[in-house]
Amino acid sequence: MSRLLTRFFGPPETPIAPRAGLVGGLISLVAAAMAFLAVAAFEAGVAADRVAGRWSGELAKSATVRITAPAEDAQAVTAAALRVLEIAPGIASARILSETENQALLSPWLGRDADVAALPLPILIDITVSGRGPDAADIQRQLELAAPGAVYDDHGEWRAPLITAARGLRIIAGIGVALTVVALAVMVAMAASATLWSGSAVVRTLRLIGAEDRMISRAFERPFALRAAFGAACGAALALIFVEQMPRIDGVDALIAGASGYGPTWWLAPLAPLVAGLTALIATRIAAFVVLRRS
Amino acid sequence: MIEFREAGFGYGEKPVLSDLDLRLDPGSMHFLTGRSGAGKTTFLRLLHMGLSPTVGQVRVFGRDTKGLTRREQAEMRRRMGVVLQDCDLLDHMTVLENIALPLRINGTKVANYERDLRELGVWVGLGKRLNAKPPELSSGERQRAAIARAVVTSPDLVVADEPTGNVDADAAERILALFVELNRLGKTVLIATHDMSLMRSAQGAGAHVLRVEDGRITRSGAPL
Numbered sequence: 001m002s003r004l005l006t007r008f009f010g011p012p013e014t015p016i017a018p019r020a021g022l023v024g025g026l027i028s029l030v031a032a033a034m035a036f037l038a039v040a041a042f043e044a045g046v047a048a049d050r051v052a053g054r055w056s057g058e059l060a061k062s063a064t065v066r067i068t069a070p071a072e073d074a075q076a077v078t079a080a081a082l083r084v085l086e087i088a089p090g091i092a093s094a095r096i097l098s099e100t101e102n103q104a105l106l107s108p109w110l111g112r113d114a115d116v117a118a119l120p121l122p123i124l125i126d127i128t129v130s131g132r133g134p135d136a137a138d139i140q141r142q143l144e145l146a147a148p149g150a151v152y153d154d155h156g157e158w159r160a161p162l163i164t165a166a167r168g169l170r171i172i173a174g175i176g177v178a179l180t181v182v183a184l185a186v187m188v189a190m191a192a193s194a195t196l197w198s199g200s201a202v203v204r205t206l207r208l209i210g211a212e213d214r215m216i217s218r219a220f221e222r223p224f225a226l227r228a229a230f231g232a233a234c235g236a237a238l239a240l241i242f243v244e245q246m247p248r249i250d251g252v253d254a255l256i257a258g259a260s261g262y263g264p265t266w267w268l269a270p271l272a273p274l275v276a277g278l279t280a281l282i283a284t285r286i287a288a289f290v291v292l293r294r295s
Numbered sequence: 296m297i298e299f300r301e302a303g304f305g306y307g308e309k310p311v312l313s314d315l316d317l318r319l320d321p322g323s324m325h326f327l328t329g330r331s332g333a334g335k336t337t338f339l340r341l342l343h344m345g346l347s348p349t350v351g352q353v354r355v356f357g358r359d360t361k362g363l364t365r366r367e368q369a370e371m372r373r374r375m376g377v378v379l380q381d382c383d384l385l386d387h388m389t390v391l392e393n394i395a396l397p398l399r400i401n402g403t404k405v406a407n408y409e410r411d412l413r414e415l416g417v418w419v420g421l422g423k424r425l426n427a428k429p430p431e432l433s434s435g436e437r438q439r440a441a442i443a444r445a446v447v448t449s450p451d452l453v454v455a456d457e458p459t460g461n462v463d464a465d466a467a468e469r470i471l472a473l474f475v476e477l478n479r480l481g482k483t484v485l486i487a488t489h490d491m492s493l494m495r496s497a498q499g500a501g502a503h504v505l506r507v508e509d510g511r512i513t514r515s516g517a518p519l
Contacts, residue, residue: 016399018387205383208343209397209444210373212366 016219018202023191024227027280030187031231032238035272038180039239045173046265052166059155063133065094065125069149078123080147085127088142090134097124184228184276185283192224192287196295203295217288225281232276236269296321296483297342297452302351303510304337311337313510315351319485321451324478326494327487329507335487338507339456342485343377344368356451373401376445378455384429384440391416391425394443401448412447419443419473435466442473452483459493467493475500 020027065085069077078096085094097105102124103116110116136154143150196203206216296319303313312334319325327335340346341353344360353360355371363371376397384393395405395412405412416425419439429437438458445453455474459467471493478484478500488494494504506513 013399013405014388014392016385016396018385201383202385205385205396206400207369208345208372208377208379208383209400210369210371211400212369215400 015223016202016206017195017223018199020195020223020227023195024223027188027191027224027227028231028234031184031228031276031280032235034180034184034187035232035235035276036239036242038177039236039268039272040242041173041176041180042268043239043243043265045170045177048166048169048173052163052170055162055166056159059159060133061129063091063127063129063136063155064153065127065143066151066153067123067125067147067149068151073149074123077147077149078125081125081143081150084139084142084146085125088134088139090129090131092128092130094125094127097126101126181275181279184232185279188224188228188280188283189287192220192284193291196220196288196291200295203292213289213292216292217285220288221281221284224284225277228280229273229277233269233273236272240266240269296356298352298354299341299512300352300354302341302348302353304341304346304349310349310510312341312507312512313350315353315512317505317512317514319483321483322478322481324474324484324497324500324502325486325505326497326502327485327505327507327512328489328491328494331489333507334510335489335507336456338512339377339454339485339487342454343372343375373397373448374450375452375454376442376448376450378438378441378445378453378458380457380460384437384444386429389426389428390421390432390436390440393429393440394425394447396444397448415443415447420469433466434461435463435470438462438466438470439473442470446477446482450482452485453477455484455486457488457490458486459488459490464492468496471496478502 065081067074067078067081082094082096085091099117102121103112103114106114106116133154136152136156140152143152203216206219298318299315302315304311305313315338327338329335337346341348341360342355344355344363347361356374358367358371360368360371384390385396388396391412394415395408398405398408413422413425416422419442421436421439421443424432424436424440429440432440438461442455442458445455453474458474459470462470467490474484474486475497484502486493494502503514
């Protein structure tokens with residue numbers, strides 16, 4: 001391949017800046033670590049976003065009526081509550097949860113073998129809402145009149161803190177990504193400054209033969225950017241493989257465990273080295289500008 | 296072309312050079328001589344804008360070097376070839392690549408000039424050493440490589456600081472012959488040296504001698 005390229009384009013020119021050597025290797029390593037952390041943080045943010053969306057969507061589509069009444073009145077109160085729900089606007093369907101379903105709901109806390117029937121549990125009516133759903137206050141008022149002891153729950157109390165928590169996680173993930181980019185920029189800038197100071201003889205020679213600061217800076221930018229991009233590509237790929245290996249749970253369990261929607265975002269693979277390379281390029285340019293002004 | 300107008304340079308209160316009033320005409324050749332530490336290198340640095348005069352003016356190619364931006368300074372340096380005592384070759388490049396470096400800086404495609412570059416290498420006596428790296432060269436070879444690099448863009452002015460400082464007599468003769476040849480090609484040449492034998496070797500070249508003494512420069516006698 002290189003022979004073919006040489007044939008058409010001539011032999012590649014030796015870079016003006018000397019090989020970055022150990023510093024270059026360290027830049028690759030730092031970029032890899034930063035990209036890994038950034039991708040992991042980003043994926044965590046995306047997962048939190050997906051989970052929040054799912055929670056919000058799932059919970060908004062349903063509501064529950066909880067009936068707490070003396071055993072002898074329970075059937076009558078439940079029937080009255082169902083009659084209210086049947087004619088209320090914004091409710092698509094309403095059905096009483098079976099004992100098995102109650103058991104499934106409680107099994108994460110009590111275990112699958114728990115004797116749910118022996119517990120003084122309220123009767124639960126599962127409601128599927130339609131459109132924007134019913135007016136919660138209005139339906140509660142009707143239930144109080146027709147079925148005392150029935151409580152309408154639109155899950156808002158559950159949804160709000162979960163969504164707030166998910167939003168918080170997204171913000172933390174965003175800050176994490178931003179901080180890793182800043183940390184990478186600082187590391188590269190420090191490495192570039194050190195390289196330029198230690199390579200002052202090269203800078204002096206280039207100046208002597210008429211190189212402008214911009215040209216000198218460019219000579220150092222490219223290798224730094226390429227090394228950062230290479231490191232970031234490795235780190236991002238590793239992070240995506242790691243995310244791919246994360247267990248994914250679907251269904252009700254996922255809603256409880258918060259693990260649903262956790263999966264790799266593959267477009268990050270080319271984006272991470274691009275961002276790292278660009279960050280290194282800008283960081284090197286700024287560092288070179290400062291060093292060359294002082295030298 | 297080059298003019299010092301009441302120029303001087305000093306570090307703080309202590310002047311290194313003062314009352315410099317002289318003019319170097321295009322196509323002339325000069326030796327700048329004086330004892331070590333007299334200010335020869337400072338004079339050359341004023342010329343290639345490594346330093347800025349603390350008083351007066353240094354005009355190069357008709358422009359006052361003091362008011363130039365960094366970019367303009369770089370442009371001016373591309374019109375001169377500078378050879379320093381320690382050569383300043385880039386060790387990671389071959390001799391040929393070092394010689395070609397000013398062309399790359401100028402944005403010229405070096406591959407198109409490979410034959411010319413090799414001829415230049417032969418002219419400075421490095422025909423068989425062009426693929427070597429600078430650390431593999433002798434002092435004289437390094438000096439000649441630096442001279443080739445200095446003249447590769449055919450600059451108007453060639454400045455050399457003790458170009459024969461680290462070489463034996465034979466190599467010094469060869470290096471001097473190169474500068475004389477450059478001057479014959481119409482280049483203005485300024486060589487800083489404290490080697491009197493080098494100047495004696497330049498008899499007949501028509502070079503002027505500038506003497507640095509007590510921070511001042513005097514033109515001495517008739518051309519060599």
